[in-house]
């Protein structure tokens with residue numbers, strides 16, 4: 001059985017609510033919403049104060065070693081049920097949702113672990129329907145939405161039915177994974193905003209060739225951060241919220257983070273099974289190609305639940321706001337000395353954009369601001385507040401106020417910090433960071449193709465290069481680098497790296513059958529300006545049209 005620790009890792013608090021334990025109740029990182037249920041936070045996505053939802057406590061999985069032989073789905077049930085009360089989703093229903101979600105994966109092991117070289121392993125997260133790590137969470141979230149909607153709509157007809165309007169921002173992968181998780185589902189419309197011309201050709205085709213009536217692709221004139229800002233503005237707008245029920249598929253939605261915790265445990269157990277020298281209880285380092293900080297945040301939860309993680313290593317590309325934070329304690333959209341002259345070696349030769357975003361070979365991480373970093377900031381602020389010797393309610397309130405003030409500075413001044421020394425030191429205890437250039441990304445793809453015949457996608461290559469650097473510091477601690485996408489999704493970068501390599505044949509070695517002929521299929525996409533009010537009107541009009549067609 002698991003027992004509970006408070007968010008700062010101290011001893012258990014008395015549980016006032018007997019139906020939902022504290023890890024099954026949620027609060028906002030900016031302090032206004034408290035005591036929400038799992039269903040409320042999944043359907044709302046973003047808190048009304050603009051903050052992100054987190055559990056009031058992180059459960060301690062004191063029995064984690066007993067999970068070592070469980071299948072991925074059974075392990076997922078054990079972990080997820082610590083965060084979801086059976087009074088909200090009965091155990092059998094939760095098991096059914098989980099089993100359905102992972103039945104669509106091509107690998108029996110769901111997220112296989114493969115050895116790359118001594119003490120360095122690759123966690124392949126791309127065996128779901130869209131060949132990206134997002135499928136692990138978005139197959140689950142799609143089925144979860146469906147479960148809640150069927151339950152809410154029982155016995156209801158026409159306009160009385162609860163209709164969810166999902167709006168999401170994507171730099172390429174979340175879009176197709178969300179679309180595949182939600183296509184054709186009843187009572188849901190999906191609007192995915194991507195930066196026009198800034199996603200890879202395959203990613204664009206994966207999204208725009210889905211013609212289900214409830215799927216709408218919007219190509220926005222701008223960058224990924226503009227898309228993310230539009231989504232957040234829609235969530236904050238009373239007008240659209242009074243007419244439509246908005247839902248989130250980005251990692252601002254807590255269910256995304258929750259589902260991703262599972263593969264940290266699963267890969268740890270896989271490592272223990274395949275290595276004679278590694279035993280349960282030994283420490284491991286995870287290295288995570290990072291943009292919005294969702295994937296690595298799931299690792300932080302795994303660590304706080306008790307998984308023996310030595311460090312979580314953040315691997316950024318040249319869009320390096322996180323790497324700069326870990327080095328300086330300042331979180332700023334632009335480095336203090338102004339925009340750097342040096343740009344990426346992007347395939348088409350484009351370097352730094354006017355807006356400060358660099359167009360790199362790992363475009364899914366071309367991002368100025370990482371939305372989930374706010375969740376980590378809350379835990380750091382909470383731990384800091386807890387040293388003042390006040391009660392837990394005060395600590396939580398302080399953390400919310402601190403986060404709200406940092407985020408206000410980010411919005412109005414473009415950054416905040418340096419944060420308190422203790423806050424930065426705590427962050428450094430659990431995380432390290434590395435910045436990997438395009439040139440190093442290409443070298444890493446080449447090296448692993450030559451040395452072990454493995455073709456890395458550019459995001460995974462950023463992680464592997466960071467893992468090599470971390471391994472040089474960490475002695476004998478094994479490293480698991482997360483492979484976040486299949487290389488065929490980023491054919492341009494793979495081609496730049498490997499076109500001159502002897503025996504390399506993209507079509508034979510890399511291209512999956514599922515991608516062949518995608519470019520011949522019919523496509524549906526609308527263009528949208530970088531203007532949240534214009535997007536709002538577009539969304540309202542298209543939902544109305546869908547509802548009219550469905551109910552008349």
Ligand SMILES: Cc1ncc(COP(=O)(O)O)c(C=O)c1O
Nearest residue numbers: 173290291292293294295364484
């Ligand atoms: C292929 C790939 N790698 C890495 C990332 C970064 O993950 P996160 O945004 O969770 O940090 C993304 C996008 O989210 C991605 O699509």
Ligand SMILES: N[C@@H](CCOP(=O)(O)O)C(=O)O
Nearest residue numbers: 170171172173174250251364
């Ligand atoms: N890299 C992402 C950007 C959105 O991130 P999310 O994890 O918050 O959905 C993408 O591929 O769309």
